[in-house]
Amino acid sequence: MSQSEKSLYETSSALKANLLETAVTDVTIDPSRADLLDIIKDFKGIHNNLYDLLYEIHHPYRNWNIIIPKLRTFVLKNVALFCRSSKGPEAFALFCGIFLQAVDETRKNKTLLNLCMESMLAYVERLISSAKADLQQYEAALTTLFDQLYDLDDHVIMFMVQGQHPMKKIVVTLVDFREHQGLSFNLQPAARLMKKVLRLNYNYWLGVDDPLVWFLAQCSDMCNNWDAGKLFNAISHDQIRKYLQRLDEIESSNELHDLRALLELPAHMDQVRLYREIPEKLAVQYESGAKAEDDRFAENRKLIFLFRIMRTSGLYLIHEESLREINRSLIVLIRKQTFEEIESFLLTTLQLLKENVRRYPHTALQCIQVLGTEVFNRENSRLVETFLWETVRFGFQYANVTGVDQDWQPITNPAHLANIRVWLNLIMQEPKWCSTLFSALIINLKLSGTCVKDTDLFQRDITRLLNHPVAPVYNLVKQFTKLMPVFF
Numbered sequence: 420m421s422q423s424e425k426s427l428y429e430t431s432s433a434l435k436a437n438l439l440e441t442a443v444t445d446v447t448i449d450p451s452r453a454d455l456l457d458i459i460k461d462f463k464g465i466h467n468n469l470y471d472l473l474y475e476i477h478h479p480y481r482n483w484n485i486i487i488p489k490l491r492t493f494v495l496k497n498v499a500l501f502c503r504s505s506k507g508p509e510a511f512a513l514f515c516g517i518f519l520q521a522v523d524e525t526r527k528n529k530t531l532l533n534l535c536m537e538s539m540l541a542y543v544e545r546l547i548s549s550a551k552a553d554l555q556q557y558e559a560a561l562t563t564l565f566d567q568l569y570d571l572d573d574h575v576i577m578f579m580v581q582g583q584h585p586m587k588k589i590v591v592t593l594v595d596f597r598e599h600q601g602l603s604f605n606l607q608p609a610a611r612l613m614k615k616v617l618r619l620n621y622n623y624w625l626g627v628d629d630p631l632v633w634f635l636a637q638c639s640d641m642c643n644n645w646d647a648g649k650l651f652n653a654i655s656h657d658q659i660r661k662y663l664q665r666l667d668e669i670e671s672s673n674e675l676h677d678l679r680a681l682l683e684l685p686a687h688m689d690q691v692r693l694y695r696e697i698p699e700k701l702a703v704q705y706e707s708g709a710k711a712e713d714d715r716f717a718e719n720r721k722l723i724f725l726f727r728i729m730r731t732s733g734l735y736l737i738h739e740e741s742l743r744e745i746n747r748s749l750i751v752l753i754r755k756q757t758f759e760e761i762e763s764f765l766l767t768t769l770q771l772l773k774e775n776v777r778r779y780p781h782t783a784l785q786c787i788q789v790l791g792t793e794v795f796n797r798e799n800s801r802l803v804e805t806f807l808w809e810t811v812r813f814g815f816q817y818a819n820v821t822g823v824d825q826d827w828q829p830i831t832n833p834a835h836l837a838n839i840r841v842w843l844n845l846i847m848q849e850p851k852w853c854s855t856l857f858s859a860l861i862i863n864l865k866l867s868g869t870c871v872k873d874t875d876l877f878q879r880d881i882t883r884l885l886n887h888p889v890a891p892v893y894n895l896v897k898q899f900t901k902l903m904p905v906f907f
Contacts, residue, residue, distance in 0.1 A: 448473050452513055458504045465497060476517060483521050483531055490517065491538035498545050502553065511546055512560040515539060519567060522575060533578045540584035547592050554596050558604055561593075565608035569615060576619060580687050581733050586616045587686040594678050606678055611671040613681050620687045621663045623733055629656040630727070637723050638716075650700055654693050687733070695737050698725050698744060718755075722748045722764055729771050739779045742772065746786040753793045758802045765802075769809040780816060780834035787813065788841045795848040803849075807856050810845065815863040818870040831870045836877070839869070843880055851891035858895060864902045877905050 452473055459465050472493060475486050494514050501510040518539035525531040543564070550557055568579070579586060590609050597604040631651040652658060662684055669680045702721040725745045728734050734741075749768050752761045768790070776783040787810060794806045816838035821830045842860050846853040871877045881900060889896045 446474055446478050448477050452476075452517075454506070455510055455513055458501060458506050458510055459497075462500070465500070468493060476520075483525050483535070487521055487531065487534050487538055490514075490521075491534075491541065494538075494542045495545055498542065499549050502546065502549050507550070507553070508557050508560045511557060512563065514542065515560070515564050515567075518542070522571070526572075526575065532575065533582070536575070536578040537582050537584060540579060540582060540586070540589070544584050544589055544592075547589060547596075552600070554593075555600070555602055555604060562605055562608045565612045569608070569612045573619060576616065577623070580616050580620050580623070581735070583736065585686055585688050586613055587682060587688070590678070591682055594675065594682065598675065605673055607671065607673040610673070610678055610681060614666065614669070614671050617666055617681070617684055617686065618663070620690070621659050621666070624654070624659050624690060625656055625663075627731060627733070631655045633727065634724065638720050650697060654690060654697075688736075691734060691736055694728055694731075694734055695740075698728075698741075702748075718748045718751045719764070722752070722768075726767055726771065729775075738775065739782055742775060742779060742782055742786060745771065746790055749790060750793045753790075753797060753802075758799055758805075762805070765805065766809065769806075769813060773813050776814065776816075776834075780832075781837060784816075784834065784837050784841045788844055791845040791848065795845075795852075803852055807845075807853060810842075811856060811859045815859070815867075817863070817867040820868075820870050829870055829872070835869070836871060836875055839864075840880060843884060846892075847884060847887045850887055850889050854892055854895060857892055857899065861895065861898050861902065864899075869903065871904055877903065881905055 455473070456466060456469060459469060472486070472489055475481055475489075501507050504510065518535055521535045522532060522539075525535055543561075546557070547554060568576070590606070590613050593604065593606055593609060597606065634651060666681075666684060670677050698721045701724055702717040722745060725741050725748065728741045729738060729745070745768055749761070749764055752764060768786075772783040772786055791806060791810070794802055797803075816832055816834040818835045819832040824830055839860070842856060846857050846860075850857075881903065884896065
């Protein structure tokens with residue numbers, strides 16, 4: 420215990436009470452999991468890391484928020500080392516057992532449950548690619564794992580259905596291995612799990628509004644003779660029902676032709692790719708004889724569908740890039756259309772940025788800055804006023820200082836300083852128009868405080884601000900500079 424920790428322990432009665440309540444005299448590691456240590460006993464550093472990890476896993480007050488990222492890093496980094504051991508399959512089964520234990524104990528925490536499933540599938544995918552010719556030895560372990568995954572609740576399996584490491588890719592690798600090696604690798608459990616994954620995927624998309632019906636209801640006045648049916652056919656409910664019918668006809672067997680038939684059906688990532696391609700196609704004019712630049716509703720159609728993507732939870736993998744695309748499309752509209760025509764798009768965009776600022780803070784702030792530059796360039800007072808008011812309503816990223824790290828650097832919200840700089844950049848566009856935004860910035864800093872490190876070189880930002888025509892807001896500038904811990 421460091422001197423500062425001793426001092427805190429001596430003065431904080433709450434800390435004493437918490438430490439006494441969670442104190443454990445001894446932690447016993449499961450003997451079966453302790454065998455993992457024997458496999459890497461010749462690698463001192465890795466051995467110590469694994470021992471610390473197993474100690475945390477078997478602690479009665481274990482914290483999976485801390486353990487899972489460490490476990491993921493460890494297994495992915497050292498998968499080849501365990502594969503070289505004769506006990507590789509046993510080690511694989513034990514590590515998967517830890518992930519499944521975490522899944523069982525974190526069911527109520529969606530974020531952590533998603534991390535558990537993603538980490539486990541990433542590990543399985545890495546092991547299959549690392550084991551290569553020795554994959555036959557892992558048949559029993561993989562069979563057991565696929566059976567255990569199949570028995571999970573549907574809401575848990577949905578994290579596997581919509582995750583970044585699709586089950587389809589794992590099954591493709593196993594099928595290719597079996598074909599090339601000519602071995603009797605049992606893939607029936609994998610086929611059964613794959614079939615369940617596909618069924619849950621199709622049922623999810625059938626539970627979402629049919630994109631073709633929805634689009635025609637939203638954009639009927641923007642389509643004219645434009646053929647939307649052809650574009651939306653691949654993701655329509657009719658097509659999904661056909662996939663579901665085809666899935667029912669395929670047996671969950673160990674036969675390669677059944678496995679190949681399953682793999683021919685589109686999985687969740689295939690649907691995501693189709694949704695990703697549609698916005699650009701919507702911006703193209705398909706009417707014969709018309710040029711794309713003559714279609715003034717092209718970007719409107721594109722934006723409306725991008726909004727649909729952002730409102731669909733199953734498309735979270737492309738939400739961040741969709742935010743950027745929404746920003747680019749709105750900039751095109753600002754340059755071409757009147758404020759009355761783009762007002763609803765502007766308000767919806769800022770609302771979406773606000774909803775996603777916690778997940779993608781830097782992307783949302785960059786969109787605000789780029790959008791603001793275009794708004795000021797239009798020199799439309801109503802447009803500027805609406806944008807600035809919505810920016811204030813957008814909220815502020817507070818510093819949220821929670822302590823210091825091992826290098827004695829403050830642990831803060833990384834988006835805090837970026838938020839200050841984005842708002843300053845907007846203010847510097849036209850200071851005399853931005854008294855409301857400037858006042859909001861000062862109030863937020865006054866109420867919550869700020870954290871600016873010497874290495875942030877914030878002096879340059881202050882200098883840039885003072886080099887602009889700040890006379891109309893001189894008093895606000897003075898108040899702001901007094902709040903910033905910067906000497907220049």
